[in-house]
Ligand SMILES: Nc1ncnc2c1ncn2[C@@H]1O[C@H](COP(=O)(O)OP(=O)(O)OP(=O)(O)O)[C@@H](O)[C@H]1O
């Protein structure tokens with residue numbers, strides 16, 4: 250279990266809560282998650298984090314309370330155009346939470362409106378485990394039931410879908426909700442409630458919702474969450490616990506692949522100038538202690554905060 254204390258991160262030079270690595274270097278929580286994804290999950294596949302993926306990870310995990318070092322965000326709403334690696338990114342989160350977070354007996358869930366959608370995130374997670382022997386040694390894949398368990402019995406990952414049996418009584422330390430705009434039915438609302446109530450007993454829970462533009466107005470749940478996120482981004486609401494990231498290309502409903510209009514990247518090239526999925530961003534070999542790994546060069550995205558919605562306030566009580 251990581252033990253965090255105020256230090257200067259050896260990787261991004263930020264003064265914040267850090268753990269001391271075995272090599273003696275302090276590492277902040279943003280660098281920890283970024284490095285895990287880069288080196289343990291993505292590298293064996295020959296991938297590198299896309300700028301937006303890096304930014305979301307660093308923001309979600311690296312924003313901590315000054316006094317406690319606990320993660321500030323308990324829910325994340327991330328809206329990004331289709332085919333930009335949303336499901337793939339959140340497929341890595343259960344593995345991160347099973348092995349790297351400070352939760353006793355972690356329970357991670359990948360939830361979606363339909364079984365096949367929940368299976369997409371599981372598939373990404375399984376791909377990460379299969380392609381890294383270090384992960385396979387610690388995590389057992391149960392593909393037929395779409396589950397993963399830590400081999401020491403210390404945690405599990407399972408899929409949930411609104412078209413299946415909604416399990417009450419779960420206590421997620423992490424829940425990733427894919428394609429929130431497809432959560433339209435009463436059963437989807439129930440699943441959402443089960444998840445957000447289930448996290449209450451956890452020390453540092455996290456619910457990550459990802460979505461894209463589409464038939465969103467058919468989903469009241471999507472609409473509610475999107476409105477919270479939008480109001481956070483325009484500054485009319487504040488929350489310490491709700492992370493909002495909406496990429497503008499999403500709003501323009503570009504739909505398929507390249508973000509032709511994402512020229513507003515801060516310090517980074519628009520994706521349109523890159524061949525699709527050519528790894529972008531920095532490699533982690535950029536020199537320990539050098540560089541500013543907080544400037545992601547991500548496209549326009551403005552995490553701000555809002556008045557906590559009721560269900561989150563409940564979820565946050567612990
Ligand atoms: N950083 C990356 N580098 C290379 N390939 C990536 C990266 N991230 C995702 N991909 C690949 O991009 C493809 C699309 O990813 P994914 O299905 O996660 O997108 P999505 O945004 O969830 O799409 P949709 O909106 O259709 O659900 C996948 O084949 C995935 O392996």
Ligand SMILES: [Mg+2]
Pocket residue numbers: 335336337369427
């Ligand atoms: Mg997807």
Ligand SMILES: [Zn+2]
Pocket residue numbers: 258259260261262263276277278279280281542
């Ligand atoms: Zn750092």
